[in-house]
Amino acid sequence: MAGAAAERKVIRVLLVEDEEIHRVLARALLRSAVGGVELDEAGTGAEAVRRVRDGGAGAYDLIITDGKMPVMDGHEIRAMGVTTPIVGLSSDTLPPDVDTFIKAGADDFTPKPLSKEKLVRILAKFNLA
Amino acid sequence: MRNLRLNSDSRRAARGDRAGALIRTGRILSRLGYLDEQFCQVEDLQDEASPNFAEEVATLFFKDSARLISNVEQALEKYPKDFNRWDAYMQQLKGSCSSIGASRMKSECMSFRDYCGQGNVEGCMRSFHKVKREHGALRQKLEAYFQLLRQAGPAGAATRPGM
Numbered sequence: 172m173a174g175a176a177a178e179r180k181v182i183r184v185l186l187v188e189d190e191e192i193h194r195v196l197a198r199a200l201l202r203s204a205v206g207g208v209e210l211d212e213a214g215t216g217a218e219a220v221r222r223v224r225d226g227g228a229g230a231y232d233l234i235i236t237d238g239k240m241p242v243m244d245g246h247e248i249r250a251m252g253v254t255t256p257i258v259g260l261s262s263d264t265l266p267p268d269v270d271t272f273i274k275a276g277a278d279d280f281t282p283k284p285l286s287k288e289k290l291v292r293i294l295a296k297f298n299l300a
Numbered sequence: 301m302r303n304l305r306l307n308s309d310s311r312r313a314a315r316g317d318r319a320g321a322l323i324r325t326g327r328i329l330s331r332l333g334y335l336d337e338q339f340c341q342v343e344d345l346q347d348e349a350s351p352n353f354a355e356e357v358a359t360l361f362f363k364d365s366a367r368l369i370s371n372v373e374q375a376l377e378k379y380p381k382d383f384n385r386w387d388a389y390m391q392q393l394k395g396s397c398s399s400i401g402a403s404r405m406k407s408e409c410m411s412f413r414d415y416c417g418q419g420n421v422e423g424c425m426r427s428f429h430k431v432k433r434e435h436g437a438l439r440q441k442l443e444a445y446f447q448l449l450r451q452a453g454p455a456g457a458a459t460r461p462g463m
Binding site (some may be wrong): 190199262286 | 360388
């Protein structure tokens with residue numbers, strides 16, 4: 172996955188978030204913090220799964236997803252057969268909330284709001300920086 | 301020539317006054333806990349392509365938060381003692397507050413959720429009123445802050461207070 176990204180020299184991130192304000196912030200953060208990032212957005216877990224399936228193998232290098240959303244939660248994405256690294260992003264940060272993400276198959280979790288520092292850490296963790 | 305110089309001095313003084321007011325307003329917002337470090341991060345995302353990014357995000361926040369507050373209000377009215385529902389709606393508002401660094405509002409949202417956890421209706425009602433009050437106060441102060449920013453112009457924006 173990381174090898175494919177390096178060849179492309181563009182990192183493709185899928186942000187799954189139903190609230191516009193968080194999408195606006197994430198767009199601006201990704202634009203300013205990291206060069207060579209393409210951001211796609213989905214408003215529900217179901218739309219995220221569709222985008223991954225439509226894009227084919229390796230469509231995205233990383234999925235950053237909110238938890239509770241209409242139609243399908245972010246927690247359910249892994250269960251739909253998505254193998255892309257997933258990072259949970261939520262303002263609910265108690266241990267049970269984080270556990271819910273990890274037990275559902277997320278590879279990492281970061282509390283809202285997203286920041287430059289958190290983004291850099293996440294990208295570095297998955298060898299995408 | 302003397303009159304021109306006086307006018308130029310007056311304009312310089314006026315710009316200085318506005319820049320000073322801007323700095324004072326920004327510090328007050330931070331010191332009184334209305335906004336935290338997250339708001340600085342939002343302002344830091346401003347660039348030539350998005351010079352008014354912070355104000356755009358604030359506008360989006362107030363549009364969002366008004367809707368979310370209305371959702372909570374209707375839930376309190378239509379679904380008595382449905383603490384799970386009340387909590388779910390307030391959780392969304394709390395998330396929105398954290399995006400812009402609205403720390404006092406976020407704190408009241410958390411109180412409300414605590415009261416939901418305790419099954420305390422009165423506590424929920426009290427903290428909801430506080431949420432609405434903080435929302436109104438923050439809107440007023442941010443409107444004043446952005447008004448000052450606009451008046452100060454690009455030079456004033458460059459001396460924006462580090463909150």
